[in-house]
Amino acid sequence: MAIDPVCMMQVDDKTAEYQSEYKGTKYYFCAPGCKAAFDKNPQKYIEPPIQKGCCCSGGH
Numbered sequence: 001m002a003i004d005p006v007c008m009m010q011v012d013d014k015t016a017e018y019q020s021e022y023k024g025t026k027y028y029f030c031a032p033g034c035k036a037a038f039d040k041n042p043q044k045y046i047e048p049p050i051q052k053g054c055c056c057s058g059g060h
Contacts, residue, residue, distance in 0.1 A: 002027075005045040006034035022046070 002013040018029035
């Protein structure tokens, strides 16, 4: 199983109809809309989120 990077839904990578390759990695999508959004701006969906701070960093 794979995770659709746009909607975070589980997708069967063996039967997924919608796929894209970006920088040598294959991504799988649940629907054409998710694939289209990814293809328009892949970096938006593969970059790790920017953390603004950690709840464990102390100084509370």
